[in-house]
Amino acid sequence: MRTEPPSTQDRLPDRDRTPPDATAQPLAGLMVLDLSRMLSGPYLTMVLADLGADVVKVEPPFGDMIRDQGPYAPEDEVRAYGGYFQSVNRTKRGIVVDLTRPQGAEVIRRLAAGADVLVENYRPGVMERAGLAYETLAALNPRLVYTALRGFGDPRTGASPLQHWPSFDIVAQAMGGLLGITGPAGGPPVKAGPGLGDILPGLFGAVGTLAALHERESTGQGRFVDVGMYDAVVAACERIVYQHAYTGAVPGPEGNAHPMLCPYGVFPARDGHVALAAAPADHHWRLLCEAMGRPELGTDERYATNERRCARQTEVIGIVGEWTGRHTRAELTALLGGKVPYGPVNTADALFEDAHLKARGMLRQVEQPGLDRPVTVAAGPIRYGGGTPRAPHRAPLLGEHTDDVLRLAGYTDAEIAALREAGAIAGPTGAAPQG
Template sequence: MTAPEGPLTGLTVLDLSRMLAGPYCTMVLADLGATVLKVEPPFGDMIRDQGPYADGDELRAYGGYFQSVNRNKQGLVVDITRPEGPEVIRRLATTADILVENFRPGVMERKGIGYERLAEANPRLIYTAIRGFGDPRTGASPVQDWPSFDIVAQAMGGLLGITGPAGGPAVKTGPGFGDILPALFAATGTLAAVHERERTGRGRFVDVGMYDAVVAACERIVYQYSYNGVVAGPEGNAHPLLCPFGVFPARDGHIALAAAPADHHWVLLCEAMGLPELGRDPRYAGNLDRVARQAEVQGIVGEWTSRHTRAELTEALGGKVPFGPVNTADTLFDDPHLKARAMLQQVQHPGLERPVTIAATPIRYANGAEPAVHRAPLLGEHTDAVLRGAGYNDQEIEALRAAGVVAGPA
């Protein structure tokens, strides 16, 4: 399997990451054409057996979770706990452009494959670390050794504290934004370092803390407190600074609309509601006026939307004010926009005769081909090929396999 052609074709990424944050970062790079070599321990990435599994999949090489974020990658098994394992990583890193890992601080250093050691042999290497609380190289944290998962980063970064029914308890977001947000920041920082390397000839250590990334994404709660001393709490489906802006009931579900802050959208909404005089009423003329009467305004809009179906609201509001139905997975599969944009891609799955569908990258280029998607690798599927590409001969590979350092597909 080769990576799809893209702007990053020619870059090689050594991916030692697990779970979601690191693999999502390297997924972005693979989708853009980089050759991503996913290194797993003999038992595989922890998410390989997390499912969900499709009916009829007796092989169960991996589930949908692993497939989605490890597409377009090559897979090899290297056991870095074995004495010879770190040497394999060092050898692979001498020709890699980028290395991505998300272990806790000190793990890679204890194995002799930390940034400084690898950069001695390959000064052009860009080494990207995603950790719960950052790396001491860029700022030691009192909690830097704590383990972290998505829910922890969401909680500590402030995202849970503003999510959920107004006045109610904190609620986590559906997607794993505590992992995905740092992954996207890490991909951005990595590509910035690639650009810099073109000028300087040297790589960099790139560090993103999961906690930090969520704080950066929750920037509104920071300035609300700094400017006005407001400690934001769960907001429900309204917005503290914009009105009307949120989720409203329909006869057959819900819709979202944002007739603010652009006041002309408020006027158009009032006309669609059959209340043109409301759009001219000075009490509601500006966004701040409407925010001051938010409960009243939201109530007026909600009473009108609740009398109509989503299709009727689409006819009345679509293309006039920022508006959209609240979709669920089944409606996404029938959405003409997603079909036109090739956002749901079919991919082969080992053990199944039929393809499965995963979300594609949203990045598009003018005059570019539709994004190609290759299935995620079997455990160790490309071990021999990758090692041969690094200069190992068949006898050396067999010796490593006999010692339990590397493995091919089961």
């Protein structure tokens, strides 16, 4: 049975929760209360913000731990926050609430009563000790979707013997199997460059949150959504699970080759490296052979199928690598681009000059407090027909929007002053906005 949504006085007004540039954004009007820190939770809420949600980032008085982790521009003397914080907290509003104080916890309860989503990534028990358990908040707001990201999941969805272990990206990558298959073939495990142990649970968490919001449209009820970092990495490393289940094999570091596809990987060029995948589609192998000036290899029975090429993987990789190594990346792009799955191995500086990324608006400029020039961050990749991606704005200063958000939730100026006097809230602090 569908229930009625909270009355308008219990929720932040839509006209104030929807930024002017959020027209045609699918999550416009959605309020997200973000109590997360570091990378996994902020990445989740960043995805929602990119899609139009009004994300209110809640920080303790000392701020999110990544605020001061840099990097900083050399001329930035203010150092309100570095690139790490800017990248995953852009397009959010920021407030400071001290959850260790009863008055601070009451502020969160009041905000949650009018929110659509709450996201946190504390260890199990932290929110309960603050009087902010899911059950407590759901009683105040049955429509609330409460999403928790934890290292090893939440006991509500499946108790784990590791439930109270702390976890970071490297731990999730290691335990989930990613490190075990990354690195030079036969060599030691190697961490993936990006923080996939955080980013993957953030993405799965975003999917789970959106699914719960969709369900709420028909039931009127929110849900508790739980994603474990360990679980998310295992899900992403699905190949090693079925490989072991079907064959008993224990996959190890694979280098740049693929155990079941050939040629598929990274190959040398005169001025760097390129990636190409002339498998499993055998016609791509034939096209590659034509580009190499050796069309006879495309029909040679020894290499005609992916299965046969995999059986001769060292030989095939040697043939392709010897050819690619005689050409520059630009030459290889001219020979292979648009014909076989191919691309140069880009470094960060190359991304800034890339025509595709410019056309797709994937690198966006935002203000940086303390600088008289903008900085660049990676944009969200989701695009919708008939709309324009939400233009990102800079990350919030510590407590920048505390007063504004509390006023929208119904607090009077006197109440806000009393909360500040009690140390339950803070802000705004930091540098004045640029421009």
